[in-house]
Amino acid sequence: MIPAMPATATTSRQTSVAALRFGRLAAMGTVTVLLLIAGVWGSWGDAQHVMLAxxxxxxxxxxxxxxxxxxxxxxxxxxxxxxxxxxxxxxxxxxxxxxxxxxxxxxxxxxxxxSGPAGILNAWVPLGGALLLASVVVAGGLRLSRIAWILAGSGLLLVTATFMTL
CATH class of the missing domain: 2.40.50 (OB fold (Dihydrolipoamide Acetyltransferase, E2P))
Structure with missing residues (x-):
């Protein structure tokens, strides 16, 4: 840094980078939560009748x-x-x-x-799809690869178990 330059130039750049990072995290976090809520919402219509029979x-x-x-x-x-x-x-x-x-x-x-295990798994398939989609958002937008792998594995396990049961 040149001694004649004010120190605020670096500070304002750091502030803007932090603000952009926070905005990205907030937006991708919101998209992830909305995807998961939509998956539960889509599944609950049938799952409530099967699980609370x-x-x-x-x-x-x-x-x-x-x-x-x-x-x-x-x-x-x-x-x-x-x-x-x-x-x-x-x-x-x-x-x-x-x-x-x-x-x-x-x-x-x-x-x-x-009803039964096949009905329960079949009812929760929309959540499995939402978990798979959310894993892509978490990996790419939030850059949380471990959590993304957990979400993807859970979604894949649910969809595969349903396929094998039906």
């Missing part, structure tokens, strides 16, 4: 007809107070015509979701 109608459905996005079939109740009727289940790669599946009825509707 006590007191809900449960039984089996034999898939007899499939359309573009849904399949339907007769519901055979196994819980007390449940009634047999025609129900609708979301069509996924795991739902096949002619197969029977253990299901839980969403209250107040004729929609069902798979």
């Amino acid at each position: 006590k007191g809900r109608e449960s039984g089996t459905v034999k898939v007899t007809d499939c359309a573009e996005e849904t399949c339907s079939g007769p519901f055979t109740p196994v819980s007390a107070g449940a009634e047999a009727r025609e129900v609708v289940i979301a069509r996924t790669v795991a739902i096949r015509k002619g197969q029977s599946y253990a299901v839980v009825v969403k209250p107040g509707t004729d929609e069902v979701v798979r």
Whole structure:
């Protein structure tokens, strides 16, 4: 540093670098949190019915007809107070015509979701995808590689376990 230059030039540069670093961390942290919240939000719609199934109608459905996005079939109740009727289940790669599946009825509707371990894992797949996306943001934006590997491993484990179960 030249003795004739004021010391504030370096200090203001350091301040601006610190402010930019803080802004990057705040923005990437916000994106990461939003991704994880969206994953939980997307999963909870079905997961609540599968995980908190006590007191809900449960039984089996034999898939007899499939359309573009849904399949339907007769519901055979196994819980007390449940009634047999025609129900609708979301069509996924795991739902096949002619197969029977253990299901839980969403209250107040004729929609069902798979129950048991396969249903729980299937319900949490959106969170698995969010974990994978968040790991990229954490690695690139926050530069926290260990946490990014943990997020990626958790998401990959969830998605793989679901694939193997279904």
